Amino acid sequence: xxxxxxxxxxxxxxxxxxxxxxxxxxxxxxxxxxxxxxxxxxxxxxxxxxxxxxxxxxxxxxxxxxxxxxxxxxxxxxxxxxxxxxxxxxxxxxxxxxxxxxxxxxxxxxxxxxxxxxxxxxxxxxxxxxxxxxxxxxxxxxxxxxxxxxxxxxxxxxxxxxxxxxxxxxxxxxxxxxxxxxxxxxxxxxxxxxxxxxxxxxxxxxxxxxxxxxxxxxxxxxxxxxxxxxxxxxxxxxxxxxxxxxxxxxxxxxxxxxxxxxxxxxxxxxxxxxxxxxxxxxxxxxxxxxxxxxxxxxxxxxxxxxxxxxxxxxxxxxxxxxxxxxxxxxxxxxxxxxxxxxxxxxxxxxxxxxxxxxxxxxxxxxxxxxxxxxxxxxxxxxxxxxxxxxxxxxxxxxxxxxxxxxxxxxxxxxxxxxxxxxxxxxxxxxxxxxxxxxxxxxxxxxxxxxxxxxxxxxxxxxxxxxxxxxxxxxxxxxxxxxxxxxxxxxxx
Numbered sequence: 001x002x003x004x005x006x007x008x009x010x011x012x013x014x015x016x017x018x019x020x021x022x023x024x025x026x027x028x029x030x031x032x033x034x035x036x037x038x039x040x041x042x043x044x045x046x047x048x049x050x051x052x053x054x055x056x057x058x059x060x061x062x063x064x065x066x067x068x069x070x071x072x073x074x075x076x077x078x079x080x081x082x083x084x085x086x087x088x089x090x091x092x093x094x095x096x097x098x099x100x101x102x103x104x105x106x107x108x109x110x111x112x113x114x115x116x117x118x119x120x121x122x123x124x125x126x127x128x129x130x131x132x133x134x135x136x137x138x139x140x141x142x143x144x145x146x147x148x149x150x151x152x153x154x155x156x157x158x159x160x161x162x163x164x165x166x167x168x169x170x171x172x173x174x175x176x177x178x179x180x181x182x183x184x185x186x187x188x189x190x191x192x193x194x195x196x197x198x199x200x201x202x203x204x205x206x207x208x209x210x211x212x213x214x215x216x217x218x219x220x221x222x223x224x225x226x227x228x229x230x231x232x233x234x235x236x237x238x239x240x241x242x243x244x245x246x247x248x249x250x251x252x253x254x255x256x257x258x259x260x261x262x263x264x265x266x267x268x269x270x271x272x273x274x275x276x277x278x279x280x281x282x283x284x285x286x287x288x289x290x291x292x293x294x295x296x297x298x299x300x301x302x303x304x305x306x307x308x309x310x311x312x313x314x315x316x317x318x319x320x321x322x323x324x325x326x327x328x329x330x331x332x333x334x335x336x337x338x339x340x341x342x343x344x345x346x347x348x349x350x351x352x353x354x355x356x357x358x359x360x361x362x363x364x365x366x367x368x369x370x371x372x373x374x375x376x377x378x379x380x381x382x383x384x385x386x387x388x389x390x391x392x393x394x395x396x397x398x399x400x401x402x403x404x405x406x407x408x409x410x411x412x413x414x415x416x417x418x419x420x421x422x423x424x425x426x427x428x429x430x431x432x433x434x435x436x437x438x439x440x441x442x443x444x445x446x447x448x449x450x451x452x453x454x455x456x457x458x459x460x461x462x463x464x465x466x467x468x469x470x471x472x473x474x475x476x477x478x479x480x481x482x483x484x485x486x487x488x489x490x491x492x
Contacts, residue, residue, distance in 0.1 A: 003021060003022055003065075003069045003071075004019055004020065004021055004022070004027070004062075004065060004069050004070045004071065005019075005020050005022070005070070005071060005072050005073070005074075005437045005440040005441045005444060005446060006018070006019055006020070006058060006061065006062070006070060006072070006073040006074070006436075006437065006440060007020060007073075007074060007076065007242075007246075007430075007432075007433035007434060007435070007436035007437030007438075007440060008054060008057065008058065008073065008074070008075050008076065008433065008436055009075075009076040009077075009239060009242070009430070009432040009433045009436060010050055010053075010054060010075060010076070010077045010078065010157055010158075010161065011077075011078050011239060011260065011261070011432075012036065012078045012081075012097065012098075012099070012260070012261045012262070013033055013034075013036070013260075013261055014031055014032055014033035014034060014053065015031070015032055015034075015050065015053035015054050015057050016029065016030070016031045016057065016430060016432075016433055017029070017030050017031075017054070017057035017058050017060070017061045017433070018061065018430050018433040018434070018437065019061040019062060019065070019070075020434075020437045020441075020457065022441070022446050022456075023456060024453075024456035024457035024458075026428065026430070026434075027061075027065075028060075028061045028062075028063075028064065029061065029430065029433075030056070030057035030058075030060035030061045031057060032052075032053035032056050032057055033053075034046070034049035034050065034052075034053055035049070036097055036099075037094065040102075041100065041101035041102045041130075042100060042102055043096070043097040043098075043099045043100040043101070043131065044094040044095060044096055044097060044100070045081070045094060045095045045097055046091075046094055046095070047083045047091040047094075047095045047160060048091070050095075050157060050160075050161065051161065051164055054161060054225075055224045055225055058073070058225040058226060058227070059225060059226040062225075062226055062227065063226070067222075067226055067227045067228050067231075068228050068230060070227055070228075070231050071230075071231065071232070071440075071441075071444040071445075071446060072231060072232045072233070072234050072440035072441065072443050072444035072446070073165075073217075073225075073227075073231060073232075073233055073234070073440055074211075074233065074234040074235070074236040074436045074437065074438075074439040074440035074443065075157075075158055075161060075162070075233075075236035075237075075436055076236055076237060076238070076239045076242035076243070076432035076433065076435055076436040077156070077157040077158045077161070077175065077236065077237075077238065077239060078097075078098065078157055078239060079098060079156070079157075079174075079175050079178040079179075079238040079239065079240075080098035080129070080131060080132040080133065080156065080175075080178045080179060081095050081096065081097050081098050081156055081157050082095060082096040082132075082133040082136045082137065082154060082155075082156065082179075083095045083154075083155045083156065083157065083160045084137075084140060084147065084148075084150075084151045084153075084154055084155075085151065085152065085153045085154075085155055085160065085163075086150050086151060086152055087152050089153075089163055089164070091160075092147055092150045092151055093144070093147050095157075096131070096136045097131065098129075098131040098132060098178075099131050099261075099262075099296060099297075100130060100131040100136065101130045101131065102130065102139065103130045103131070103135035103136060103138075103139050104130065105139075106135040106136075106138045106139050106142070107128055107130065107135060109138070109196075110128060110134070110135065110138075110196060111128075113196060114192060114193075114196055119192075120134075120180060120193070121274060121277070121280075122274060123183045123184070123185075123190050123193070124177045124178075124179075124180045124181070124182060124183065124184060124190070124193070125177040125184045125272065125274075125279055125280030125281050126177060126178060126180050126279050126280075127277070127279070128180075129180070132178060132179060132180045133154060133156065133179040133180060133181060133197075134179065134180035134181055134193060134196070134197055135180075137154050137197040137198065137199060138196060138197050138198060141197070141198040141199075148198075151203070152203065153169060153203050153204065153205075154197075154199060154203055154204060155169055155171075155204075155205055156171060156175055156178075156179055156205070157175075158170075158171050158172055158175050158205075158235075158236060159171040159175075159205030162205075162214050162233060162235075163205075164221060165214075165215075165217055165218070165221045165225075165233050166214050166215035166216065166217060166218060166221070166233050167215065167218050168206070168214055168215050169205040169206065170205055170206045170207070170208045170212075170214045170235060171204075171205040171206070171207055171208065171235075172207075172208055172209070172210050172235040172236055172237050172238070172284075173187060173207055173208070173209055173210070173281070173282040174210065174237045174238040174241040174281045174282055174283060174284055174290070175237070175238045176205075176207045177280070177281045177282070178238060178279075178281065179204075180193065181193050181194065181197065181204060182204075182207060184272075184280065184281060184282055185272075187207050188207075189201045189204060208235040209235060209282075209286050210234075210235050210236060210237045210241075210282075210283075210284040210285070210286065210439045211234055211235060211284075211286065211439045211442035211443050211450075212234065212235045212443065213232050213233070213234055213235075213443045214232075214233045214234065214235055215232065215233060216229055216230065216231065216232050216233075217229050217231050217232075217233065232443060232444055233443075234439050234440045234442065234443025234444065235439065235443070236284075236435075236436045236439050236440075237283075237284035237435060237436070237439060238281065238284075239258070239260070239432045240256070240258050240264045240266045240290075240292060240432075241266065241281065241283050241284040241290055241435070242284055242431075242432045242433075242434075242435030242436050242439070243256060243258050243266075243402055243431040243432040243434075243435055244256045244266050244268055244283065244284065244290065244431075244435065245283075245284045245285060245434075245435035245438050245439070245450060245454070246426075246428075246430075246431035246432060246433070246434030246435035246436075246437075246438065246457075246458065247400045247402065247426050247431050247434075247435075247458065248426075248454045248458040249268045249400070250268075250285050250288070250450045250451055250454055251268070252268055252269045252270045252288070253268070253269075253392070253398055254267070254268050254398050254400070255267045255387070255390070255394055255398050255399050255400070256399075256400050256401075256402065257383055257399070257400070257401045257402070257403075257405075257415065257423075258402050258403050259298060259299055259379075259401065259402065259403035259404050259405035259406065259411075260299055260403045260404065261297075261299050261300060262294050262295065262296045262297070262298060262299070263294065263295040263298030263299060263379060263382070263383060263403075263405075264292055264293070264294040264295075265292065265293050265294075265383060265386045265387055265390070266290055266291070266292045267290065267291045267292075267390050267392070268283055268285070268288055268289070268290055269288070269289050269290070269291060269392075270287075270288065270289065271289055272289045272291075273289075273291060273391065275391075276291070276389060276390070276391055277389075278291040278292065278293050278389060278390065279291065279292040279293065279294075280292075284435060284438075284439060284450075285450045286450075291390060293386045293389055293390075295341060295379065295382050295383070295386065296342070297341050297342045297357070298341060298379045298382070298383075299379075299403070299404050299405075301339070301341050301342075301357060301375045301378070301379065302372065302375050302376065302379075302404070305368075305371060305372045305375055306318060306323070306372075309368045309371060309372070320404075320407055320408045320411075321408075321409075323369070323372055323408070323410075324408055324409055324410040324411075326369045326372075327369045327372055327373040327376070327410055328410070330367075330369045330370045330372070330373035331366070331370055331373075332370055332373040332374040332376075332377050333374070333377045333473075333474065333477035333480075333481070334473060334477065335361075335366075335370075336361040336480075337359065337360070337361040337362060337366055337370060337371075337374045338359070338360045338361055338374060338377070338378060338381075338477075338480070338481050338484055339357070339358070339359055339360075339371075339374040339375045339377065339378030340357060340358045340359075340360065340378055340484075340485065340488045341357055341375075341378055341379060341382060342356060342357045358488050359371065359374065360484050360487070360488065361484075376405075376408075376410070376411050376414060377414065377418070377474075377477075378481075379405070379411075380411070380414050380415045380418040380419075380474075381418060381477075381478055381481045381482075383415060383418070383419070384418050384419050384478060385482070387419060394419070394421050399419070399421050399422065399423050399424065400423070400424045400425075400426060400461070401415060401423050401424070401425055402425075402426060402429070402431045402432075406425050406426075406429065407429070412425055412464055413464050413467070414470075414474075416464040416465065416466045416467075417466050417467050417470040417471045417474050418471075418474045418478065419466075420466050420471050420474075420475070421466065422463050422464065422465050422466070423463070423464045424461045424462070424463050424464075425461050425462045425463075425464065426458070426460075426461040427460055427461045427462070428458075434457055434458065437457065438450060438453040438454065438457060441453050441457075
């Protein structure tokens, strides 16, 4: 039995790799960022940057151990990013990131040709999203025909990297549905969706369950990563489902708030629930299902505040700890100032069209930290609104928070106060990497199953209890927030 496994989180802004021993201890971490190129509704990345970041972080993480001691590697990845590749397996253009908004025309074509969102949701678990591969492949076919003709495969991040590592393109089932081409119940690609996109099944990755062994590293990949050909790649998971496993959520009833670039609420269940309209996926634990609802720009908004308003001397970004300290006396919701993130839920029917962000109630007495606090509160209000869409509610002791908000003492406590439920902050911050390491360990035979892996690798955490006085204030402010949302929703 090999002594180590690698969990790699290939996210939207960067890649993090953590080396774990078989007893669940995090040994060494490494991180590399990469740019996203935006222009209006366009959002793109260089797939080569993702591969380079993976190679660099793995080499750094394993630099102090014998390479032959690493038994397996697995991936947690951003979901829905499209990487078109040619005959050589290399990209023929930039990757189209899930946050892209350039497919309004293709959306209307789908609704007229296929018949509506319900058809898509019943098969893939997802409703139409501008940035996901179904619409993006059709866009390439219709608007970039020269590029389209060069493509032999249309991959997402997980399957592109698996191709680079093993020579086999395989996509885990938690990511396959997000691409909006695969029937998540049958684990097969849907003929009607393939026809709309204008491609055949052999141009897509092979679906696999999380933990399945995809293959051993090729000689070139092993050299690039500083490993050996005896290391195997196990199918991983979408980053939110990887984080859920990493947080110990292997049984139904757990709920996770992931506060990264996109804020996502994820619930684990024993069967899919298509009735509530929530995104459905197979979870990273075989036999489990997941429901998911996202706020695409939750984390981006505070970064915008940091880069453009709440900056320090010399233009340096203020750390979250400094913003926490300065926002203690800020007024925001208690003074009638509210922030609505882009693509926020703006009505009771949950209409999900892109809308610009907005501050409501702003006056000349507000300063930059009032704005920062309003952004934090706006994200928290949206998360509460999102949790109310889950039919089972939030069981006590079941709500966990990871990501950027968990690193802010003010923000994490605010979420507990706004939702009115205890919030658990896991002791280990890199939950997606932990989840990927668990699927790696299952694939390598280090762990018998996810339950055993979680007993070894997951830890406790800090529980934040709602403050009764602040919870009362936020309950009143939340009703005002929802009332104002109707006005914001009519803004052009």
